[in-house]
Amino acid sequence: xxxxxxxxxxxxxxxxxxxxxxxxxxxxxxxxxxxxxxxxxxxxxxxxxxxxxxxxxxxxxxxxxxxxxxxxxxxxxxxxxxxxxxxxxxxxxxxxxxxxxxxxxxxxxxxxxxxxxxxxxxxxxxxxxxxxxxxxxxxxxxxxxxxxxxxxxxxxxxxxxxxxxxxxxxxxxxxxxxxxxxxxxxxxxxxxxxxxxxxxxxxxxxxxxxxx
Amino acid sequence: xxxxxxxxxxxxxxxxxxxxxxxxxxxxxxxxxxxxxxxxxxxxxxxxxxxxxxxxxxxxxxxxxxxxxxxxxxxxxxxxxxxxxxxxxxxxxxxxxxxxxxxxxxxxxxxxxxxxxxxxxxxxxxxxxxxxxxxxxxxxxxxxxxxxxxxxxxxxxxxxxxxxxxxxxxxxxxxxxxxxxxxxxxxxxxxxxxxxxxxxxxxxxxxxxxxxxxxxxxxxxxxx
Numbered sequence: 001x002x003x004x005x006x007x008x009x010x011x012x013x014x015x016x017x018x019x020x021x022x023x024x025x026x027x028x029x030x031x032x033x034x035x036x037x038x039x040x041x042x043x044x045x046x047x048x049x050x051x052x053x054x055x056x057x058x059x060x061x062x063x064x065x066x067x068x069x070x071x072x073x074x075x076x077x078x079x080x081x082x083x084x085x086x087x088x089x090x091x092x093x094x095x096x097x098x099x100x101x102x103x104x105x106x107x108x109x110x111x112x113x114x115x116x117x118x119x120x121x122x123x124x125x126x127x128x129x130x131x132x133x134x135x136x137x138x139x140x141x142x143x144x145x146x147x148x149x150x151x152x153x154x155x156x157x158x159x160x161x162x163x164x165x166x167x168x169x170x171x172x173x174x175x176x177x178x179x180x181x182x183x184x185x186x187x188x189x190x191x192x193x194x195x196x197x198x199x200x201x202x203x204x205x206x207x208x209x210x211x212x
Numbered sequence: 213x214x215x216x217x218x219x220x221x222x223x224x225x226x227x228x229x230x231x232x233x234x235x236x237x238x239x240x241x242x243x244x245x246x247x248x249x250x251x252x253x254x255x256x257x258x259x260x261x262x263x264x265x266x267x268x269x270x271x272x273x274x275x276x277x278x279x280x281x282x283x284x285x286x287x288x289x290x291x292x293x294x295x296x297x298x299x300x301x302x303x304x305x306x307x308x309x310x311x312x313x314x315x316x317x318x319x320x321x322x323x324x325x326x327x328x329x330x331x332x333x334x335x336x337x338x339x340x341x342x343x344x345x346x347x348x349x350x351x352x353x354x355x356x357x358x359x360x361x362x363x364x365x366x367x368x369x370x371x372x373x374x375x376x377x378x379x380x381x382x383x384x385x386x387x388x389x390x391x392x393x394x395x396x397x398x399x400x401x402x403x404x405x406x407x408x409x410x411x412x413x414x415x416x417x418x419x420x421x422x423x424x425x426x427x428x429x430x431x432x433x434x435x436x
Contacts, residue, residue, distance in 0.1 A: 015237035022244040029251035046395040049402055050263040064391065167262060172392030176292070176385045179394060187270045195262035196395055203403055 037113040040138045041065030043171045047201035054197060058163045060154070061197070063114045064170035068178045069140030070150060071116035074157055074164070076109060084161045085109045091156040092119055092149075100126070116140040119149055143181055150182070154189045169197040265398055267411055288337060288379040290330070291414065292397060293422050294388035298323045298330050301421075310417035320425050325396050334404040337379040344371050345405045372407035381409035386422050 043063060057078045063071040077084045086105035093100045096119050100108075104126040116138045117125045125137045143150045157164050166186055170179060186194065284303045291299040301318040309316040323329040335342055345368055351357045352364060359367065383397055401409045422428075 012234075015241055018241055019237050019244065022241065022248060026244055026248050026251065029248065029255060033251055033255045045260060046392040048261065048263045048395055048399040050261050050399070052262050052264070054260050054262050169260075170391035170395075172390065172395075174391040175387075176389040176391065176394065177387045179391050180385065180387070183267065187267060190269075192269055193264065193266045195264050196398070197260050198263050198395055198399075200261050 039063060039113050040071055040116055040135065041067075041069060041114075041171075043169060044173075045169060045197055045199050046172045048196075048198040049201065049203050050198060051200060052195075054167065054195075055165060058161060059165045059167050059195075060157050061114065061167040061169055062150075062182055063116070064168065064174045064178050064182065065140070066171045066173050068175060069116055069138075070143055070178070070182060071114035071138070072141060072150070072153055073114040074161075077161060082161075083109055084157075085111075087160045088153070088156050089122070091160065092122075092152060095152060095156075096120070098123060118142055143185060148185065151185045151189060154186060154191065158189070158191075165195060166191050166193070167195045167197055263395065263398060263402075265411070282380055282382075286378075286380045287382060289382045289384065289418070290397060291418055291422055292383070292385040292389035292393045293322075293426055294386060294428065295426070296325060296393065297426065298325065298393075298397070299422055299425055300330075300333065305415075305417060305421075307415070307417055310420070317421065320421055322425060325393070325400070330397070330400055331404060334379070334381075334400060334406060338404050338406055341372065341375040341378045341407055342405045344375075368405070372405065375407045378407050381406055383409060383411045384414040384418060385411075386414060386419060388428075 041063060043065060057075055059075060061073045063073065065071070074085050074088060076082060086109045089100060089105060089108045092098075098119065100123065104123065107126045111126075115125070118139060118141065121137050121139075125134055128134050128137070141150045141153065142148065154166075168179070168182065183194070186192075282304075287303055289301050289304070291301075293299050299320050299322055301320045303318055305318060323333060348357075348367065348371065349364075352359060381401065383401075385394060398411075
C-alpha cells in the first residue's frame with residue numbers, strides 16, 4: 001500500500017484577525033488618550049473618596065508645589081473663540097503698564113500647562129522659544145502682600161470669566177502655610193468655594209462597623 | 213518570522229504555485245504591538261477628581277457681624293499638627309482661660325489619620341447620623357428604595373440637615389501641617405458623614421497648646 005504523503009507546506013499562521021483586533025484596540029486607545037502636559041512642578045495629589053470629575057471648562061487651577069511656589073492655569077472657555085486667557089493677560093498687562101503684542105497674547109493662549117512667572121518676566125517668558133529658558137523663569141507667582149500678583153490674576157480672571165471656578169492642586173507634602181496664604185487671597189477676593197483636586201481612593205464604612 | 217521555511221523535497225519540475233498572493237503581516241503586527249504598548253502605558257484612564265469645600269465668608273468688619281454662636285458641648289476641635297498628627301479637644305477655650313494661672317485647659321488628645329484614629333473617634337461621636345446614612349445607602353443598593361442616582365446625594369444631605377446630635381467639628385491647621393493632611397481630614401468628614409464642619413483659622417493659644425503637646429519650641433513658629 002502506498003503511503004499517503006502529506007504535502008510538506010510551511011506552517012503559516014494567518015495574522016489577519018490579530019491585525020484586526022490590534023487595529024480596534026489601537027484606535028480606541030488613540031481616541032481616548034488625553035496626553036498629559038508636563039507641569040512645571042511635579043505634584044502628587046492626595047487621595048479622597050470624592051467622585052466628582054474635574055470640570056473641563058471655566059476653571060482656574062492653582063498648582064502649589066512642595067517648595068511653596070504657586071503656579072496658575074486658566075482655560076480658554078468652552079469655545080476657543082471665547083479666548084479667555086489672552087483677555088486675562090491683557091487686563092494684567094494694563095494694570096502693570098505692560099503692552100503685550102498679538103504674538104505674545106497668542107503664545108499665552110496656546111501655552112498648555114501651568115505658568116508661574118512674575119508679570120514683569122512674562123514678556124521674556126512668552127518671547128523665549130526654548131523650554132530651558134522658560135523653565136528658568138518659572139519662579140512662582142508672587143503672593144506676598146507687598147506685590148500680590150496672584151490676587152490680581154484672580155480678580156481679572158473673574159472679571160473676564162464670571163463663571164470661573166477655583167481649583168486647588170497641591171502636593172501631599174506642600175506646607176500648609178502656602179495653602180493658607182492662597183486660601184486667604186482667594187477669600188479676600190470673595191471666592192469661598194473651592195475644588196481640591198484629588199485622586200480617587202474608595203473607602204466605605206459599612207453598617208456593621210458602626211453598630212459594633 | 214512566523215513562517216518556518218521548509219525546504220521542499222521532491223523531484224521533477226518545479227511548478228509555479230497557484231495560490232493567492234499572500235502578504236506577510238508580521239511587521240505590521242510588530243509595529244501595532246509597539247504602538248499599543250505605548251498608548252496603554254501613557255494613557256491616564258482615571259481622571260482627577262475634585263472635592264468641593266466651602267469656607268465660611270470672611271468677616272471683614274467684626275463690629276457689624278458677630279461670629280456665629282456654636283453650642284460648646286457639641287463642639288469638637290481638630291487641630292492638624294505637625295508630623296501627621298492630629299490633636300483634638302472638646303468644647304472651647306477662651307483666651308482668658310489660657311492666660312489664667314494655672315491655665316484652665318481642656319485635655320488635648322493626640323491621634324492620627326488612620327481608620328483606628330480619627331475615623332473611629334468621629335464615628336463614635338457621629339454614630340446616629342452615620343448609621344442613618346449607612347442604612348439609607350444599604351437600602352438603595354439592595355433595591356428597597358428605588359431612587360434616581362442623582363437624588364441620593366440630596367437625600368443624604370437632607371439627613372444631615374435634620375441631624376442635631378452629631379458633633380460640630382472645627383478644623384484648624386497648625387502651620388507645620390501639610391496639604392495632604394488638609395485633604396485627608398476633609399475626606400474623613402465625608403467618610404464619616406459629619407453634618408457640620410468648618411475650617412477656621414487657628415487661634416494663638418491653640419498654637420501654644422499644640423506646641424506644648426508636641427514638644428516644639430515656640431520660637432520655631434512664624435508670625436501667623
